[in-house]
Amino acid sequence: MNNEIINQNTVRSEIPSLAIVVPCYNEAEAFSRGVTELSKVINDLIAKKKIKNDSYILFIDDGSTDNTWFQIKQAGEEMLHVRGLKLSRNQGQRVAMLAGLTSINTDVSISVDVDLQDDLNCIEQMIDKYMQGNEIVYGVRDDRSKDSIFKRNTANMFYKLINLMGVNHIPNHSEYRLLSKRAIHCLLEYKEQNLYIRGVLPLIGFKSDKVFYARQERIDGQTKYSFFKLLSLAIEAITSFSVFPLRLIAILGFGTCILAIISMFYGVISKIGGFAVQGWSSLIISIFFLSGVQLLSLGVIGEYIGKIYIETKQRPKFFIDETIGKF
Incomplete structure (x- = not known):
């Protein structure tokens, strides 16, 4: 009986409005395919009555030096569910994502990269888990076979090291996630300049779940994460959450x-x-x-x-x- 009461209180009945938050930096080659596929996802979810009609995709141009912003503006003029935001200069992916999260007004957000290496089929699964009462849904890679041996091994070493240091971290989770409006509000309460979002989210403590997927190879453009950027990210993760x-x-x-x-x-x-x-x-x-x-x-x-x-x-x-x- 108690379980039935708990389930009735946590399962949501009203479908949410969704903002897909997409940081972009020099993604002119990948943008056309990205906006097309993401628009299909939005329209499909609206048709299935999984999300409200006023849902949209928000592209954040992180100070790109190519014509990424021009393409975002063009898509915003031609497509109903596309919006854009341009930062004054390059600030990095996480700051661009925070800029997007502070600008949206929907019930939930899902952050994803425009290169579409993350499986877009998980978006519907994330919405389903939100409807089950979760405030945060992590996209977790359960197959890293497409990564190089070096990247795969160094990633595993990093997760083991950061767990050893007592940091609550979701292994093999990047920036692909769903956040409810409530979770976003709590996340934005953290005011530090170098906000390591992956480490902060588990500290919020709301009900959360995971969806698993295999990360695909990048088709268009080039990755913006060099070895030294990844190393810098690892150092920041450690120094932000552990002494x-x-x-x-x-x-x-x-x-x-x-x-x-x-x-x-x-x-x-x-x-x-x-x-x-x-x-x-x-x-x-x-x-x-x-x-x-x-x-x-x-x-x-x-x-x-x-x-x-x-x-x-x-x-x-x-x-x-x-x-x-x-x-």
């Missing part, structure tokens, strides 16, 4: 002190016993080792101090240069 690196420095410093004390006793005993070995090799190795540890420690501390410095300035995350469609 474990700072604790590791303290542990390493303590261990080094213990080794120094042991070495001191060994040196004294060797000198008294008359079997001290003359030479500079051990000294040079020790100097280089300790210098490396110190520089690495300063680098980690500097990363945290840099984040504090950026946060204290409280600069605006973005400025909107132009819009197309009704806001």
Whole structure:
């Protein structure tokens, strides 16, 4: 009986309005196919009465240097369910996504990349799970066979490392997700400049679920995530949610002190016993080792101090240069 009451309270009866939020940066080659396929999804869901007629696709131009914005404007003039928003300069995918989330007024949003590597069939599944009472629905890749061996292995290492550091993170989840209006409101309450959305969402704590899919190869254009951008993202994820690196420095410093004390006793005993070995090799190795540890420690501390410095300035995350469609 109690389960029946819970289910009746959580299952939704009114169909939602949907905004598909699509950040774009120099996606002129991929845009035409992307807007066509996403429009089909919107129209199909409206025809099935899964979403309301006022649902739409919001493209955010993240300071593109090609004609991406021109194509967005053209699509907005020709297609009923297309809107556009242009940032004044390139700010990065996550800031572009936040700009989109602050601009929408629908019951739910689904974020997806315009390259369509994420399976669009999952959008209907996400809507179904929202109707079951979920506030957040994660798109999770259960098949990474299309990724290179290097990317697949480094991704697995990252997820294991970040879990080891105590960060609540959804493995193999990127930016493909559904957020309810309630979840978006809570997400926007987090004011930090470098907002790692993937790590923040599990902290919100509302009812959530997952849909699984196989990520496809990119057909049009080129990926904007180089190795160094991915590395920067990993560092930001760790430093935004864990002080474990700072604790590791303290542990390493303590261990080094213990080794120094042991070495001191060994040196004294060797000198008294008359079997001290003359030479500079051990000294040079020790100097280089300790210098490396110190520089690495300063680098980690500097990363945290840099984040504090950026946060204290409280600069605006973005400025909107132009819009197309009704806001």
